[in-house]
Amino acid sequence: MKSAPQGVRHLYVHLPFCAHRCGYCDFVTLVGKREGHGAYVDALLAELELEREVLAEGVETVFLGGGTPTFTEPRELARLLDSLPRAAEVTVEANPETVTPQLASLLRESGVTRVSLGAQSFDPRLLAVLERRAGPDDVRRAFYHLRDAGFDNISLDLIYGIPGQGPSDLERDLAAALALGPEHLSCYELEAKPGTRFVHAWGAELARQEEAMEGYFEQVVETIVAAGYRWYETANFCREGRQAGHNMAYWLGRDYLGLGIGAVSTVGELRWRNAPKLAPYLAALASGLRPPRELEQLDGPTRVVERLMLGLRLDRPVPLAEVAGAVEPGALDRLERLGLVQRTVGSLGLTRRGRFLGGGVTAELIAETPAKDYN
Numbered sequence: 001m002k003s004a005p006q007g008v009r010h011l012y013v014h015l016p017f018c019a020h021r022c023g024y025c026d027f028v029t030l031v032g033k034r035e036g037h038g039a040y041v042d043a044l045l046a047e048l049e050l051e052r053e054v055l056a057e058g059v060e061t062v063f064l065g066g067g068t069p070t071f072t073e074p075r076e077l078a079r080l081l082d083s084l085p086r087a088a089e090v091t092v093e094a095n096p097e098t099v100t101p102q103l104a105s106l107l108r109e110s111g112v113t114r115v116s117l118g119a120q121s122f123d124p125r126l127l128a129v130l131e132r133r134a135g136p137d138d139v140r141r142a143f144y145h146l147r148d149a150g151f152d153n154i155s156l157d158l159i160y161g162i163p164g165q166g167p168s169d170l171e172r173d174l175a176a177a178l179a180l181g182p183e184h185l186s187c188y189e190l191e192a193k194p195g196t197r198f199v200h201a202w203g204a205e206l207a208r209q210e211e212a213m214e215g216y217f218e219q220v221v222e223t224i225v226a227a228g229y230r231w232y233e234t235a236n237f238c239r240e241g242r243q244a245g246h247n248m249a250y251w252l253g254r255d256y257l258g259l260g261i262g263a264v265s266t267v268g269e270l271r272w273r274n275a276p277k278l279a280p281y282l283a284a285l286a287s288g289l290r291p292p293r294e295l296e297q298l299d300g301p302t303r304v305v306e307r308l309m310l311g312l313r314l315d316r317p318v319p320l321a322e323v324a325g326a327v328e329p330g331a332l333d334r335l336e337r338l339g340l341v342q343r344t345v346g347s348l349g350l351t352r353r354g355r356f357l358g359g360g361v362t363a364e365l366i367a368e369t370p371a372k373d374y375n
């Protein structure tokens, strides 16, 4: 599969710096290092210049993810935003405690159109378990600073299945998030990475939460849909027309360019992942070279399987013509009979029950996955 001849229309920029490291997080992050933010922005812009030829003239979405992009020195963050291509959707991930009226105005004046705010929970006890810096009032304050600065497209991230959380705590978290009236919500089940100090600290409780996760997922979907949001992707909900355009590009199998340490790019038949270490990244770009990275050749069938797996996360059908080679016909018939998959003319999607079972159904649909008992 070749990249579109017009070039790549989706740009991801990784800003890894955080004030501290939350116990559950395994993203590519660096604590503090304020004195190094300027050099990192220089390196990002140098990498952009080296890769500029793969970008289309009209970039559609830009996403600044982290780490904590809003922890970046404001002057450096503004310099970066001013130097990136203009786009109809420019999203920045923000941690509540970093959002002041000044920061909100800086984002707005630098062309940011959408902010994804990491609330995670509104319960001080659960926020402490997650080792978050922000309390519930910081989340609310940040939200209103963003509204006051003119943002009409705000997303809140929530996590569920936190040690010590029960269904009534989750109900309160969902109610608190909905009370703010965000345009978009992302709700993730807590993933505990084996071997982390978080798992060490909360092992038995995490195992208990794992068993309750399916129930929490249904509670999340039912509550948010009842509040009038569209469940448009497994973990994502929006007001009509407010899907996350950048993430939609991933789920629809579009090409994207990623800049920064640990960032991934997929362009035509090539995927590359920049090494996560800061020093070699800075050194290479200071010498005018591409940073160290892993390359992966993507053949057509691999991209088709990815297209199917990601496409079925959405509430819109996947055209069969785009994924036909990846679907096992016997599994398709079986899953359709079980009411987990539905075929319409020329396309394929999961039913509501299929969406709750999610990845397992998709895996079975892909040629050569052993059958499961769904009864």
Ligand SMILES: C[S@@+](CC[C@H](N)C(=O)[O-])C[C@H]1O[C@@H](n2cnc3c(N)ncnc32)[C@H](O)[C@@H]1O
Residues within 6 Å of the ligand: 024, 025, 026, 027, 065, 066, 067, 068, 069, 093, 094, 095, 117, 118, 119, 120, 157, 158, 159, 188, 189, 190, 191, 192, 193
């Ligand atoms: C790149 S991360 C962090 C963004 C931002 N620094 C923050 O902490 O809010 C984006 C989102 O991924 C989710 N996330 C991070 N680690 C997770 C984990 N272990 N399990 C589930 N969700 C996680 C959180 O909801 C977070 O807001």
Ligand code: SF4
Residues within 6 Å of the ligand: 017, 018, 019, 020, 021, 022, 025, 026, 027, 029, 066, 067, 068, 095, 118
């Ligand atoms: S602030 Fe966000 S990115 Fe940084 S460590 Fe915490 S969860 Fe991870």
